[in-house]
Amino acid sequence: NAGVMQNPRHLVRRRGQEARLRCSPMKGHSHVYWYRQLPEEGLKFMVYLQKENIIDESGMPKERFSAEFPKEGPSILRIQQVVRGDSAAYFCASSFRLAGTNTGELFFGEGSRLTVL
Amino acid sequence: KQEVTQIPAALSVPEGENLVLNCSFTDSAIYNLQWFRQDPGKGLTSLLLIQSSQREQTSGRLNASLDKSSGRSTLYIAASQPGDSATYLCAPAGANSKLTFGKGITLSVRP
Numbered sequence: 379n380a381g382v383m384q385n386p387r388h389l390v391r392r393r394g395q396e397a398r399l400r401c402s403p404m405k406g407h408s409h410v411y412w413y414r415q416l417p418e419e420g421l422k423f424m425v426y427l428q429k430e431n432i433i434d435e436s437g438m439p440k441e442r443f444s445a446e447f448p449k450e451g452p453s454i455l456r457i458q459q460v461v462r463g464d465s466a467a468y469f470c471a472s473s474f475r476l477a478g479t480n481t482g483e484l485f486f487g488e489g490s491r492l493t494v495l
Numbered sequence: 496k497q498e499v500t501q502i503p504a505a506l507s508v509p510e511g512e513n514l515v516l517n518c519s520f521t522d523s524a525i526y527n528l529q530w531f532r533q534d535p536g537k538g539l540t541s542l543l544l545i546q547s548s549q550r551e552q553t554s555g556r557l558n559a560s561l562d563k564s565s566g567r568s569t570l571y572i573a574a575s576q577p578g579d580s581a582t583y584l585c586a587p588a589g590a591n592s593k594l595t596f597g598k599g600i601t602l603s604v605r606p
Contacts, residue, residue, distance in 0.1 A: 421596040473592050482592055486539040
């Protein structure tokens with residue numbers, strides 16, 4: 379059972395370009411979370427998605443950032459018109475929610491490291 | 496808003512020592528708490544998950560305790576080894592498994 383798969387592992391973009399980060403959750407997991415880790419900072423929640431639905435996007439910057447988790451395929455975190463401050467490690471996590479519960483254990487991927495030149 | 500504090504930021508111990516890593520959080524209305532390990536340039540590895548109804552959880556040389564009412568959790572590592580060197584992160588979970596992270600404790604175990 380493969381873990382959470384993220385790609386690309388490293389991505390370099392110039393200011394103004396677009397970055398697309400992909401996340402395939404663990405098999406059987408239908409809940410996906412995105413976190414961002416800035417240099418010397420802790421991990422910060424960005425967005426929580428279930429298949430075809432955004433459940434909580436309270437941590438997403440209001441502009442340039444979007445996320446989706448389509449019925450088929452991986453979850454995508456998209457950053458338009460990147461700026462140097464977007465340079466960070468972006469981590470995806472997935473969980474399996476037991477029926478009738480509100481929480482489940484999160485499993486994280488290896489992360490995608492974005493560098494903006 | 497949940498805030499998580501882990502002190503000290505860094506810790507260096509000789510091999511074989513038993514040690515305790517502390518974590519405090521401000522909002523006691525949590526569903527569970529996870530401890531993770533992060534190696535440099537790598538992802539997070541889940542070590543232990545304690546449900547809000549539990550007091551402690553054990554896995555091998557690791558033991559985590561939770562005192563929800565006082566907003567504290569500890570991770571106990573027995574007989575530390577150089578391979579335990581990493582950053583340890585504490586993350587209480589709110590609704591929908593939304594985790595809040597501290598900045599972590601960077602542990603160095605000297606041979």
